[in-house]
Amino acid sequence: MTRTLSLSFVQALDSTISRDKTGPHYRYHDDPYLIPITPMDRRVYALARESGRKAAAWIRDQHPHLFLSNTSDAPAVEKFLPIEEYSEESEVSEEILQKLIASCKVVDAATVYRLCSSKGIELSATTKQSLLELMCYYNEEEAVAEDWVEERSFAQVARPGRDMINTWKSGGLADELFLSLDEPSTAAYCALIRGLSKHNNSEEAWSRYQEAQTAGLPLDTATFNSLLLTIPLRHDGYEERVNILMGLLKTMASKGLRPNQQTLDNSLQVLSMTAGYRKTKELSLQLLQEMRLLGIKPSLTSYFFLVSIHYRQRQYLPVLTCTVSLLSPPTSSSSAYTTVSVSTFPRADLYCKPSLTSYFFLVSIHYRQRDDNGSSLIYSVLEELEKIEGDLPLLDPRDTMFFLQAIDVCCNKLQSLAAAQRLHALLERGKNQRLLGNNSKEVIY
Amino acid sequence: MTCALKLPMQLFKLNISVLGNQSLLSCRLPTMKSMDMQSLHCCAALNEAVTARYRATRNRTLPLTYEMAKGPFRIGTEKSWNSWNTSNLLDGKRRSESAVDDIFIRRFITGTWHDLFVSEVIIKRQFNMIRIAGLVQRKVQPRKMYFLIGYTEELLSYWLKCPVKLELQTVATKEDAIYKYI
Numbered sequence: 001m002t003r004t005l006s007l008s009f010v011q012a013l014d015s016t017i018s019r020d021k022t023g024p025h026y027r028y029h030d031d032p033y034l035i036p037i038t039p040m041d042r043r044v045y046a047l048a049r050e051s052g053r054k055a056a057a058w059i060r061d062q063h064p065h066l067f068l069s070n071t072s073d074a075p076a077v078e079k080f081l082p083i084e085e086y087s088e089e090s091e092v093s094e095e096i097l098q099k100l101i102a103s104c105k106v107v108d109a110a111t112v113y114r115l116c117s118s119k120g121i122e123l124s125a126t127t128k129q130s131l132l133e134l135m136c137y138y139n140e141e142e143a144v145a146e147d148w149v150e151e152r153s154f155a156q157v158a159r160p161g162r163d164m165i166n167t168w169k170s171g172g173l174a175d176e177l178f179l180s181l182d183e184p185s186t187a188a189y190c191a192l193i194r195g196l197s198k199h200n201n202s203e204e205a206w207s208r209y210q211e212a213q214t215a216g217l218p219l220d221t222a223t224f225n226s227l228l229l230t231i232p233l234r235h236d237g238y239e240e241r242v243n244i245l246m247g248l249l250k251t252m253a254s255k256g257l258r259p260n261q262q263t264l265d266n267s268l269q270v271l272s273m274t275a276g277y278r279k280t281k282e283l284s285l286q287l288l289q290e291m292r293l294l295g296i297k298p299s300l301t302s303y304f305f306l307v308s309i310h311y312r313q314r315q316y317l318p319v320l321t322c323t324v325s326l327l328s329p330p331t332s333s334s335s336a337y338t339t340v341s342v343s344t345f346p347r348a349d350l351y352c353k354p355s356l357t358s359y360f361f362l363v364s365i366h367y368r369q370r371d372d373n374g375s376s377l378i379y380s381v382l383e384e385l386e387k388i389e390g391d392l393p394l395l396d397p398r399d400t401m402f403f404l405q406a407i408d409v410c411c412n413k414l415q416s417l418a419a420a421q422r423l424h425a426l427l428e429r430g431k432n433q434r435l436l437g438n439n440s441k442e443v444i445y
Numbered sequence: 446m447t448c449a450l451k452l453p454m455q456l457f458k459l460n461i462s463v464l465g466n467q468s469l470l471s472c473r474l475p476t477m478k479s480m481d482m483q484s485l486h487c488c489a490a491l492n493e494a495v496t497a498r499y500r501a502t503r504n505r506t507l508p509l510t511y512e513m514a515k516g517p518f519r520i521g522t523e524k525s526w527n528s529w530n531t532s533n534l535l536d537g538k539r540r541s542e543s544a545v546d547d548i549f550i551r552r553f554i555t556g557t558w559h560d561l562f563v564s565e566v567i568i569k570r571q572f573n574m575i576r577i578a579g580l581v582q583r584k585v586q587p588r589k590m591y592f593l594i595g596y597t598e599e600l601l602s603y604w605l606k607c608p609v610k611l612e613l614q615t616v617a618t619k620e621d622a623i624y625k626y627i
Contacts, residue, residue, distance in 0.1 A: 029594060033615040034587050041587070048588040052595025060603045071542045072606045074573035080606045 027150070043154055050150040057147075079147075086111045094123055101130050106138045110173050128177060129187055135174035136195025139167060166233075168201035186212075190223045197226035202233040221257045224248060228266040232273040241274050242283065261299055264291045265398065268305040280309055300402035303381050307405045381406070382422050403427055501627040511624040512565050530570040543570065546605055550577065557597055561585070563622040573607045580622055581613045590615075 024035045027046055036042040060067050061083070068082050086092065086108055092115045100109040113131060116123060123131075169175075178184060178192050189212045196205035209227060212219055228248060231241050245267060252259065264287065271284050284306055288298055298306075403423070410420040497517045499509060515524045528547045532540040551566045554577065564580035577597075581590070594611050601609040616622055 029591070029611075029613065031613065031615050033583050034590060036587075044588050045591045048591040049595035052592040052597075053599040055592075056596045056599035056603065059600065067603050070606045071539070071546075072573065073538055074607055077573070077606060077608070080603055 046150045047154060050148060054148070084108075086115065088115070090115075092116050092119065093121065094127055097123070097131070098127055101127070101134050104134065104138070106134060106140060106142050109134060110140060113173070128181065129185075129191070132174060132177045132188060133191045133195075135172070135177065136191045137198065139195065139199045140169050140172050140174065166200045166202075168196055168199040168204070170201070170204070186217045186219065189217055190219055193219070193223050194226045197230045200230070200233055202230035205230050218255065221252070221260055221263065224252050224257065225260075225262040225266050228263070228270055231270045238274045241270065242279070245270050259291065259294065259296065261296055264288070264296050265299065265301045265305070268302050268309075269398075272305040272309045284309055298384075299399065300385075301398040304398060304402040304405050307402075307409055379419065382419065382426065385426055386422075499627060505626050507627050508620075508623040509625055509627060510564060510622050514624045514627075527565045528568045530568075549604075550575070550601065553601065554579070554597065558593060561593075563616060563619050575601070575605065575607060575609045576612055577601075577609065578612045579614075581615050582619050582621075583615050583617055 025042075027049070028035055028042075034045070036045050064082060064085075070076070070081070084090075092112050094116070097109060097112050097116060100112055109131060113123075174192065174195060178188060181188055184192075189208060193205050193208050193212070196202075196208065205227060209219075228245065231244055231248075234241065234244070236244070249259075249263075249267065252263075267287055268284060271280050271287070274280060288302070288306075291298070406423050407420060410416055410423055497513075499507060499513060501507070512524065512527075517524075520526065528543075530543050531537050532543045547568050550568055554562060554566050558581065561581050561584055562579050563582050567578040569576045569578070585593075594613070598609050598611055
């Protein structure tokens with residue numbers, strides 16, 4: 001007879017315990033011989049344990065008939081139950097397919113779908129739509145299982161947008177499903193375009209986008225956001241890319257779609273990848289100001305990209321005095337950018353919580369010069385972040401890049417110990433440690 | 446057919462015939478073994494308990510761990526059990542299955558961790574979790590140990606269908622676990 005404690009009680013207890021900085025990580029066995037000392041040891045031990053687990057999983061996959069008996073009287077743990085394989089003889093139905101889609105088993109879902117179609121079982125439109133979405137998201141590959149946490153944790157730091165290789169499986173199940181629909185609905189187009197963008201197939205993404213436009217189908221904000229990310233893939237020049245970016249944002253506005261945090265982050269990512277273009281920095285600031293007017297505050301990801309844009313080369317540039325006013329609320333002192341910026345979006349009363357991604361981009365755009373007079377961007381960014389009460393929110397996978405970029409700026413570009421210490425104090429506060437994300441990022445930091 | 450007779454200094458044998466033709470009791474002095482007869486032997490010397498006791502060597506070289514050194518009559522006072530579960534309490538479930546699973550776990554651990562465990566394998570069951578504890582000697586590198594830990598935990602979880610956790614403690618050498626030599 002156990003009573004489950006209520007969540008608030010557990011959270012209250014949790015708040016009394018702070019992170020134990022003296023002990024090793026929980027993933028290591030608690031024994032003096034088995035506690036890692038060097039960073040190499042930390043990596044090796046964690047990955048060795050994971051590889052042991054993988055070996056066991058491999059044995060179980062090879063000999064499933066040995067692991068069938070279950071004498072445990074406890075409620076079944078799904079993970080340990082025998083794995084179900086779907087083959088010609090197995091019974092398939094729409095429910096099984098829906099269950100597989102819900103648990104994101106991509107390969108099994110594909111197999112079951114083919115079995116269904118070969119056996120002539122009718123599938124409803126919603127099932128087909130969810131299957132299409134699953135295929136688009138995963139591109140028909142099984143994601144690296146969530147079990148292998150260490151592998152994912154120790155993977156090399158991958159900057160967003162670096163590996164832009166087209167990995168889309170053309171002619172695969174997603175395309176097949178799309179073509180099988182008699183009248184592709186808005187949702188289907190959205191799913192397909194987002195999938196194509198995610199897997200870096202820019203030509204097809206844009207052709208589908210044109211199709212949707214001519215058919216007059218209303219696409220949603222997220223779809224536009226994902227299209228933004230395909231802009232750097234095109235082989236046009238920098239100026240062209242920026243024009244396309246602006247064009248896309250204007251189209252969004254004309255359709256009456258409100259931008260969200262993602263829009264800002266993705267646009268800044270595009271700008272950070274076209275950093276060779278002279279006007280990128282001003283554009284990034286303009287974009288930031290516009291979004292501020294709409295109530296979208298910059299996030300850590302935005303700051304990451306801003307920092308990476310502005311700290312490309314060591315060039316002397318005049319001090320950007322506007323930056324300080326830029327980061328303050330729009331009702332305060334006039335900034336040159338408020339008047340100059342092209343209003344692509346009608347003013348809308350939106351409130352989005354500040355996101356670290358925006359700060360990330362902002363900082364990366366602005367830190368090109370070595371600036372000692374204290375009014376540089378990084379200090380403004382730090383001020384803004386310190387003002388946020390409580391823990392910094394983690395809204396985007398790219399938020400984790402911010403601290404890495406910022407510390408790089410403080411150490412290498414600015415060479416300012418004070419800034420670095422402020423940044424580190426920010427990191428130590430509350431639960432912000434988790435914003436370092438990956439283990440390898442932690443090491444680099 | 447048990448015989449509770451205790452006559453010291455005298456060998457007393459009961460020969461019980463399988464075929465049932467001969468008389469039930471017959472005393473004989475010298476033994477005459479026949480293949481078709483079962484024998485029950487009782488005497489003071491023979492009645493002494495012999496389980497879990499080790500024969501002392503002449504030059505006191507047999508190493509005993511604490512568990513081995515203390516006899517089974519000390520279980521509950523100076524010695525404790527190796528398997529902890531609630532299956533033997535009132536309304537306890539899965540008595541036999543737990544026992545058989547424990548046998549399997551012990552064999553598996555002994556076989557996987559080659560000559561590494563220097564103590565008994567302690568198995569504790571809490572809710573649906575199985576915690577396996579023991580002393581391990583530092584014969585192999587830590588990364589190999591981590592491989593074994595991950596492998597054991599995962600494979601036993603798949604086998605027993607419940608989460609298995611290893612709680613090991615390493616000792617420098619085998620001698621660290623030796624209690625006495627007899």
